[in-house]
Amino acid sequence: MRVVIAEDSVLLRTGLERMLAGDGIEVAASVGDGEALLEAVRATRPDLALVDVRMPPSHTDEGLRAAVRIRAELPATAILVLSQYVEEHHAVNLVAGDARGIGYLIKDRVAYVEEFLEAVRAVAAGGTRLDPQVVAQLLNRRRQGGPLSALSPREREVLALMAEGRSNAAIRAELGIGTRAVEKHVTAIFAKLRLPDSEADHRRVLAVMTYLRHR
Amino acid sequence: MRDWARAAAYLLLGGPLGALWWGTLTCGVLAGVLLAPLWIGVVFLALTAVALRLGGRLERALARHLLGAEIAVPYRPWPDGLRAQASTLLTDPATWRDLLFLLLRLPVAGAEALLLAPVAVGLTLAGLPVRAVLTEGDVTARFNGRRLFTVDELSSLPYALAGAALLVAVAYTVGPLGRAHRRLAESLLRPTAGSRARRLRTALDAERGRRAATLRIAAAERRRLERDLHDGAQQHLAGLALDLGMALRAMGDDAPEARRLVAGARDQAVRTLEEIRTLARGLHPAILAEQGLDAAMSALAGRCPVPVDVRVDCPHRPPPEAETVAYFVVSEALANVARHSGATGARVTVGCARGVLVAEVRDDGRGGARAGDGTGLAGLRDRVAALAGSFTVDSPEGGPTVVRAELPCGS
Numbered sequence: 001m002r003v004v005i006a007e008d009s010v011l012l013r014t015g016l017e018r019m020l021a022g023d024g025i026e027v028a029a030s031v032g033d034g035e036a037l038l039e040a041v042r043a044t045r046p047d048l049a050l051v052d053v054r055m056p057p058s059h060t061d062e063g064l065r066a067a068v069r070i071r072a073e074l075p076a077t078a079i080l081v082l083s084q085y086v087e088e089h090h091a092v093n094l095v096a097g098d099a100r101g102i103g104y105l106i107k108d109r110v111a112y113v114e115e116f117l118e119a120v121r122a123v124a125a126g127g128t129r130l131d132p133q134v135v136a137q138l139l140n141r142r143r144q145g146g147p148l149s150a151l152s153p154r155e156r157e158v159l160a161l162m163a164e165g166r167s168n169a170a171i172r173a174e175l176g177i178g179t180r181a182v183e184k185h186v187t188a189i190f191a192k193l194r195l196p197d198s199e200a201d202h203r204r205v206l207a208v209m210t211y212l213r214h215r
Numbered sequence: 216m217r218d219w220a221r222a223a224a225y226l227l228l229g230g231p232l233g234a235l236w237w238g239t240l241t242c243g244v245l246a247g248v249l250l251a252p253l254w255i256g257v258v259f260l261a262l263t264a265v266a267l268r269l270g271g272r273l274e275r276a277l278a279r280h281l282l283g284a285e286i287a288v289p290y291r292p293w294p295d296g297l298r299a300q301a302s303t304l305l306t307d308p309a310t311w312r313d314l315l316f317l318l319l320r321l322p323v324a325g326a327e328a329l330l331l332a333p334v335a336v337g338l339t340l341a342g343l344p345v346r347a348v349l350t351e352g353d354v355t356a357r358f359n360g361r362r363l364f365t366v367d368e369l370s371s372l373p374y375a376l377a378g379a380a381l382l383v384a385v386a387y388t389v390g391p392l393g394r395a396h397r398r399l400a401e402s403l404l405r406p407t408a409g410s411r412a413r414r415l416r417t418a419l420d421a422e423r424g425r426r427a428a429t430l431r432i433a434a435a436e437r438r439r440l441e442r443d444l445h446d447g448a449q450q451h452l453a454g455l456a457l458d459l460g461m462a463l464r465a466m467g468d469d470a471p472e473a474r475r476l477v478a479g480a481r482d483q484a485v486r487t488l489e490e491i492r493t494l495a496r497g498l499h500p501a502i503l504a505e506q507g508l509d510a511a512m513s514a515l516a517g518r519c520p521v522p523v524d525v526r527v528d529c530p531h532r533p534p535p536e537a538e539t540v541a542y543f544v545v546s547e548a549l550a551n552v553a554r555h556s557g558a559t560g561a562r563v564t565v566g567c568a569r570g571v572l573v574a575e576v577r578d579d580g581r582g583g584a585r586a587g588d589g590t591g592l593a594g595l596r597d598r599v600a601a602l603a604g605s606f607t608v609d610s611p612e613g614g615p616t617v618v619r620a621e622l623p624c625g626s
Contacts, residue, residue: 008446009446009450009451009453009454011450011451011454012450012453012454012457015457015458016457018461019457019460019461022461054445054501059445059446060501060504060505061505084445084449084453084492084495085492085496085501087502087506087510087514088513088514088517089502089506089510089514107449107453107488108453108456108485108488108489110453110456110457110460111453111456111457111459111460111481111484111485112460113457113460113461113463113464114464116460136517136518137513137514137517137518138517
């Protein structure tokens with residue numbers, strides 16, 4: 001697996017390089033701004049781009065804009081965006097119609113190396129990972145009395161994990177419940193929200209995101 | 216007595232000063248007009264203008280010190296640039312009122328000089344006994360060479376008394392004359408109502424400008440701090456957390472105590488990151504600058520544990536200062552909703568129309584919120600007031616609570 005890193009903090013960049021290399025992931029290039037990221041991705045065609053949102057020159061959302069362009073030019077490139085602040089709008093811009101091979105995590109997650117590397121591999125393999133904080137934002141910003149209030153607390157937990165991009169097996173492990181129970185909850189959620197059920201995790205994320213955004 | 220002496224001095228100065236003003240101003244203007252084809256004419260006119268201003272200032276000072284008049288300086292602020300200065304000088308009503316006052320000085324002093332005649336007569340009569348004693352004989356009073364009467368030491372006394380009475384009578388006119396001069400000076404040299412209003416407006420505009428500049432500087436400073444935090448402490452802490460995570464991974468299971476310590480250090484680094492993030496958001500919300508009010512309000516609502524309905528209707532983007540204050544109003548109000556209100560739901564409404572940005576947070580909680588001193592709400596009131604906006608908290612016992620800010624946004 002080959003990765004391009006875009007991160008303007010040298011400290012964090014070298015840390016990430018070491019972390020990935022230590023886990024047998026090849027770092028094809030590491031750069032410090034959005035333009036350089038685009039060039040590196042075009043030149044090296046990596047499996048995944050690890051992108052910081054705020055980079056020079058404007059220090060606003062260079063990384064995000066570069067990610068959207070990579071998405072359009074080279075859709076096979078998986079993208080994992082890291083940010084000091086997670087905002088649902090960023091997540092929505094990123095996913096924009098296809099949640100496959102997209103990740104959006106708050107920077108703190110790099111401290112939990114095993115989980116972080118798992119997320120890198122999952123996203124590179126076409127999965128989706130949204131930070132629990134983004135999902136919490138999406139779930140909180142809801143009107144009262146809508147279909148979401150019909151969900152049981154357990155179903156809300158399952159919905160949140162689905163929105164993060166977790167598979168049924170991961171949800172089972174996270175909540176410590178059986179396979180049948182997870183399936184039952186997922187079916188109930190899709191029925192209550194009137195969403196088309198889907199086995200593919202990334203399509204599930206998209207359905208849930210779309211639902212949460214446009215209700 | 217001292218007032219009398221001052222008023223008398225003022226009256227006595229009237230003649231020479233009036234002559235000086237007439238001389239200076241008429242000569243200056245004449246020279247200026249006659250020499251106008253040459254550049255030197257302009258110099259004369261400028262010098263005349265300077266003399267006029269100086270004259271006005273001197274007369275104002277005299278009226279203040281000798282007559283006790285209360286006169287504020289009426290002139291408009293002196294601009295930069297010759298053209299603007301000339302225009303200010305010509306359009307300022309104070310210029311022409313000064314001119315009128317200076318030109319009136321001579322004729323008024325001329326009229327007052329008539330009083331010198333009774334003074335002379337009084338002095339002459341009062342001096343008769345002295346002259347009689349000095350000459351040891353009769354004294355003959357004459358006028359224009361004609362003999363009027365002859366008196367000796369004794370018979371001159373009634374004349375002397377009459378002369379003294381005449382002098383006292385003249386002395387009594389000094390007070391009323393001084394007061395009349397004071398009224399004249401006050402009515403002409405003072406700022407007019409219009410010019411006072413104009414001065415106030417100018418001062419107010421300047422004050423508004425200073426305040427806006429202060430707010431801009433403060434906002435820029437907050438942005439800079441936020442950026443320093445982001446590029447410095449936050450990145451370093453993230454790097455530190457990453458390194459601690461890597462160390463934990465490399466350690467293996469044979470040193471459980473060390474593992475525990477490193478894991479604790481990593482968790483602490485992550486918690487500190489969260490705290491700095493909250494701090495940075497309070498300084499300058501990155502999402503507001505990046506995405507605008509709608510996205511920022513949604514993000515605030517997303518972080519609130521109580522479900523929040525968000526409605527933002529702003530066709531144009533308000534100025535950043537207004538936007539930022541609206542953001543903090545909603546942020547603080549939602550924090551109160553979560554902490555104190557016991558509400559099960561809240562609604563955020565933000566709209567801009569007719570140059571006013573309105574931000575309102577309404578919840579269905581128990582009410583009783585106060586914007587007292589030292590609370591977050593009081594701080595908001597100050598921030599809103601700094602933008603000349605209005606801030607209200609309506610929170611009867613039993614609810615609902617409505618926090619509302621209206622901010623001028625100049626569109």
